[in-house]
Amino acid sequence: MYDDFPELKIVFTGSSMLEILNARADLSRRAIIYHMQGLSFREFLSFQTGQNFASTTLLNLIENHIEIAREVNSKLKPLEHFHQYLSSGYFPFFREVPELYHQRLEEVVNMTLEIELPLLRKLEVSYIPKIKQLLQIISESVPFIPNVSKLCERIGINRNTFIAYLFFLQEAHITKNLYKDIKGITQLQKPDKVYLENTNFQFAFSPKNADLGNLRETFFVNQMGHEHTVEYIDKGYFRINREYSFEVGGKNKAAEQIQGVKNNFIAADDIEYGNDKKIPLWLFGFLY
Numbered sequence: 001m002y003d004d005f006p007e008l009k010i011v012f013t014g015s016s017m018l019e020i021l022n023a024r025a026d027l028s029r030r031a032i033i034y035h036m037q038g039l040s041f042r043e044f045l046s047f048q049t050g051q052n053f054a055s056t057t058l059l060n061l062i063e064n065h066i067e068i069a070r071e072v073n074s075k076l077k078p079l080e081h082f083h084q085y086l087s088s089g090y091f092p093f094f095r096e097v098p099e100l101y102h103q104r105l106e107e108v109v110n111m112t113l114e115i116e117l118p119l120l121r122k123l124e125v126s127y128i129p130k131i132k133q134l135l136q137i138i139s140e141s142v143p144f145i146p147n148v149s150k151l152c153e154r155i156g157i158n159r160n161t162f163i164a165y166l167f168f169l170q171e172a173h174i175t176k177n178l179y180k181d182i183k184g185i186t187q188l189q190k191p192d193k194v195y196l197e198n199t200n201f202q203f204a205f206s207p208k209n210a211d212l213g214n215l216r217e218t219f220f221v222n223q224m225g226h227e228h229t230v231e232y233i234d235k236g237y238f239r240i241n242r243e244y245s246f247e248v249g250g251k252n253k254a255a256e257q258i259q260g261v262k263n264n265f266i267a268a269d270d271i272e273y274g275n276d277k278k279i280p281l282w283l284f285g286f287l288y
Contacts, residue, residue: 002030017173018112018120037226038090038198041082041285047095048084051075056286058228058240062265065279068286073272082282086199086215105204109135112172121168130155131165138175139202143214144194163190173197176221178232193232198222213249216269216281220248223284248281 001010012031014020020033027033039047046052053072061068072078081089088094088101097104113131117123123131134151138144152162169175177191195218196202202210202218217238224230224240231239238246244263247253251270268274269281 015108016112016116018116018171021171022120037288038200038222039085039092040223040226040288041078041085041089041282042288044085044089044285045076045078045081047092048081048089049076053286055288058224058244058287061279061283061287062244065274065283069273069280069283072283072286077272078280078282079270079272085285086219087203088200090198090200102200102204102207105200109174109201109204112174117168117172121171123165123168124157127155127157127165131169135169135174135196135201136205138194138196139206139214140209140211141214142211143217146191146194148190166191166194170197174201176218176225178221178230178238180232180234182229182231195221216250216267217248220246220267220281220284223287226288228287253278 001008010031017035040055042053042055056064056068088098091105093104094101113123113128114125118125118128134155146166148159148162152159155162157165166175166177170177174197176195176197178193178195179189180192195214196205199210199215199218199222202215220238221230224238228240229242231242233239233245238248240246244265246265246267248267249269251268253266253268264277266278267281267284268278271278271280274280274283
């Protein structure tokens with residue numbers, strides 16, 4: 001169609017990230033591939049309340065988060081909607097049949113694990129139950145720092161195969177691998193931390209045991225990682241664009257240790273407004 005009808009504008013969509021990656025060679029010079037991120041918290045609020053807010057840049061958020069929070073809180077109470085977003089607000093189809101949302105998420109992931117990964121990445125079908133168990137472990141961890149040797153022993157596969165599977169899960173947008181140094185990483189390099197791609201997956205895989213600290217960090221990594229590089233430093237700290245450092249925690253997370261330290265900040269949950277270097281966690285959902 002592209003070759004025979006040069007005046008025709010073609011827009012196509014596909015749910016399989018792996019299929020699209022495989023087709024890149026055939027689509028080169030013919031199509032621009034755009035990955036559509038799930039809803040930001042800002043977009044979710046627009047869906048749910050009809051209130052529209054402008055997205056912001058990271059620099060503007062850092063410098064003006066008190067003013068931005070004041071504008072949002074003058075029109076609605078974001079914390080009243082935040083937990084619903086974390087649980088079931090990432091994909092727009094949450095509005096179709098809300099009570100079946102998490103079941104549908106499981107079906108999407110099962111299709112990727114049981115059909116796409118074996119077909120397109122040669123994942124051994126016999127390992128699929130163990131991979132599902134791994135996803136549940138990630139959702140319940142505080143958060144998940146992979147001990148590759150022990151996991152390989154439990155699953156019964158060699159180290160390189162296991163790390164390759166972690167790479168494939170990220171490639172399919174089921175998980176997100178973080179490294180302490182993103183430069184020069186390879187497919188067979190062990191990630192320093194593994195998260196689910198978004199918080200809704202945690203409620204689908206482990207609805208009663210999703211870890212709160214894991215939820216907070218998963219939200220931060222997901223929303224920040226759409227347009228910025230995210231590296232894991234240590235003990236809840238993240239480095240953004242190799243310029244800023246953030247610690248993610250609850251409302252009582254102390255900011256004294258970062259006072260006077262340039263470009264170090266706290267993303268704190270359960271607060272409507274921040275102060276100085278302490279920024280409400282929910283505001284990071286306004287970056288796109």
